[in-house]
Amino acid sequence: MNLLKKLIFVLIGLIITSLGIKLLSDSLLTFGGTAGIATILTYVTNVPWGVLFFIVNLPFFIISIQELGKWFTISSLLSITGISFIREWFDLVIPAFEINIVIASIISGLLIGFGVTFVLNNGSSLGGIHILGLYIDKKFSINRGIVLFVCDSLIILFALALVGWFKAILSISCIFIASSIIGRYKKSPIKEMERDQEAQLVGKSLHS
Template identity: 35%
Template structure:
């Protein structure tokens, strides 16, 4: 129950951070960034696009991270989508200065994603790739997250303008730095998941001696 509460908190924080970036017209990376760009172009709500774009990554998650992690990720993606759509309906239209939105949104998303990672969940997409590489190759998930996010932001760099592009890069750098700060706790969480799966797969046999 405690883990589910933390997952809910992580989704809420990430949703708030994404909303701040959206209203300050700053891009973010990963599948969230792709979803924001597609939302801008198609006028389809971000939550709907974000949910659909993550579906192909679930197969990769099952193969490398197991069903426990995958189901938690599906729950997180669904919850984030619902929260984001709900916030769009409830909150009035507003705008935030780009510089303030980039820093504030990046910080909040960083803590939100770190909370999810430390509780064996993610928001799918590139989050899954970052955690797989940490698990298999001991890579820093914050660094991997920044590289993949940078690629996504670069795709929209020329369409959003130079200054807005720089602020978008600043935002993902802040998010990745916070994830890197918690990398050891995230690694321990993944190791505990792996240990539990080995225990369940190879149960200890006990022998009862009759005197």
């Protein structure tokens, strides 16, 4: 039952995050994370975005499987697949958002912040920078919200030449809102999984 509850919360998180990303994209704002890195690289190479996205995520999944565990890595991989399908489906069924670009950056930040928090707090992640944030949080006790904000802001700065100052500032504001929410409402999914595993072992020992 506990696993089903976590899966439901992860799914809710993926849906909320997808809405935030769609609003961001429809407002022609840029974004951070490995998706942002892959987008920047498509402007300087002839490699397709999908290939670049996979390559950019690969080192983070190596970190994940070594430091955060096999099941967490598999869960993150499934979340990335899930959000890709949900995001594409939204484009098919929901018309493009047409709202003020400043309001769009604020709402996107709120949606992505709460969506990613649901995903991270229930034993999964959206790969890339989120895995790095969890690893640094676990290893050095540095708030993952700070890690996400710094990394994403650096990515936005590299994209500055592509989107212009105004949109870059709004994109950083969106990231700041999302990162603040993620940092404020964080739980450790690694510790949660460890507690679940310990509870299972105790349960088995009691029944043996």
